[in-house]
Amino acid sequence: AGRQVPAKALRSFSNVTKHDNYSEELADLTTKRSKLHEQLLKSDLTWKKIVKFVNDNLEKKDHQSVNGDLKTILQSAKQIVGAENVQEAIESGAVFLFKTFHMKECVGHDETKAIKQMFGPFPSSSATAACNATCRIASHFTEEQLTALIQMVEEQNGDNRVFFGKNVVFSFDMHDLDRCEELPINGEVDAQKIISLDY
Amino acid sequence: MPALPLDELQLTEKDPKTGKLRTFPALHPEIKADRFFVLYKPPPNIRNHALVEEFLERAKFIADDLDWLLALPHNKFWCQVIFDETLQKCLDSYLCYVPRKFDALLDFHPEVNDMQKRLHRCVFLTFLRMSTHKESKDHFITPSVFGEILYNNFLFDIPKILDLCVLFGKGNGPLLQKMIENIFTQQPSYYSDLNETVPTILQVFDNVLQKCGLQCEGTSAEPQKLEERVKVTPADLPLQELKDIVLFLCDTCISLWAFLDVFPLACQTFQKHDFCYRLASFYELIIPELESAIRKRRCEDNSLLTDLWRRLSHSRKKVMEVFHILTNQICLQPILESSCENIQPFIEDFLQIFTSVLQERRFLRDYDELYPVADDVSLLQQASSTLYPLLSASGLSTVF
Incomplete structure (x- = not known):
């Protein structure tokens, strides 16, 4: 139920506003989740780019173990995204897991929420396996290298631009009720204070 | 060369289908990203874990999307604002349903409070950017066209302005005053709407x-039968x-x-x-x-x-x-x-x-x-x- 504010009355009864019908947006969370899936599939950071980055920047002796970890991430993505999905969807899931865990040591509350939000309920053991594998891969690189990998793509997407209003000093203070006199308990009206106009 | 206003600016790009160069206005529906903003719903007033989680998910979608919007370059921001109906509905739903401080005291989870604060700032900055026709010396809109854009697309209307004053007037009064004065100055039709x-x-x-x-007595349009006159x-x-x-x-x-x-x-x-x-x-x-x-x-x-x-x-x-x-x-x-x-x-x-x-x-x-x-x-x-x-x-x- 909406608030009974005068602005709401104006929205309902005046001709100065657009009359929107919100009933069709009841399933908007579901629509939003599918949009995010689409965006994930279109992401510039692909699984192939991650694999190439890892192989290009590591010595040959580390390749075997790291390739094992990459396979683990892909396998976990398959379990989280759903094995019935096409390879493209599974790889984009693996990218998501890599991005989520590349700076983390364990699956925390935020990570759990992010994965659940993207893919729905998932086996926690798969997330743990992906996290551990990502950690092992990440241990071969500096923080700067990993950030460069993720940001290189984000800059191409324009996500690293100047945020409008970042220097605006914003106050969270809101109008509140004033302190006022207590509810009188005698129930009497203060008659003597009324101005007399009998001149 | 002096910069052109956004409403006169033309962009040139290679058509991905034909490979030929094509020119189109900088304010064009095709520039709008396929983003999908969800509606705002107020936090649950009971400590129900599932409802809190749903609120946080919804609010995070909105905050992330508004952060993305605010980071867009000038022309992309305005294309999104003008042509994305889901954004307009999202902003309107926030103004309508966000709890006012003078509402009944609600005991929200700290995570909910933090998210509310983040959202509150994003929404304000979005309206601030929408009420600014000159963002920098190179990024601006012709004032009269800016007024038309605001009015014809219902980016601002009187109920929204009333809500903005209630929500942001206390802490951000001077800035809000500039915003609203600019809206009414560039688009005098808002005075007619107010009237x-x-x-x-x-x-x-x-x-x-x-x-x-x-x-x-006498103010009611309908005549009243005498027997119906029960004094309430x-x-x-x-x-x-x-x-x-x-x-x-x-x-x-x-x-x-x-x-x-x-x-x-x-x-x-x-x-x-x-x-x-x-x-x-x-x-x-x-x-x-x-x-x-x-x-x-x-x-x-x-x-x-x-x-x-x-x-x-x-x-x-x-x-x-x-x-x-x-x-x-x-x-x-x-x-x-x-x-x-x-x-x-x-x-x-x-x-x-x-x-x-x-x-x-x-x-x-x-x-x-x-x-x-x-x-x-x-x-x-x-x-x-x-x-x-x-x-x-x-x-x-x-x-x-």
């Missing part, structure tokens, strides 16, 4: 009076109905005051509808009755009655403040700022307003307590030697 809005606000007053059985007073109303009326009254008074406090230039438009008189008359009818109705209910929910009393007292004060802003803006400020030859019409307006409310005794008493009318009269006397005869003629000098 159309005032009768609706007055109708809101009448509806409240009607619900309380206090509507003045606020004292007879069920507690829930009384509560609804007081909450509505409180919201109305705060909204009006918050708007006029931020944008006093609207006062002239309000007074075109004899607003001062209508406000005083409304106060005179409703306040004593509601006070009495709350006082008499001794055996009911005491904490609710205390809350209602507090809201009623706050409403009273806001009515006084609205009346003061109106008289100050319409009469007193021009007198203080004008030369002696030009002040006569403003003095006459002042006397007309106060003469019209002379019969509203309770209102005058309360107003005078907060804003002594004698001080205003003294100011007028100092400003004009012709005041005293006018005051005597109006009868005001004997009252104050």
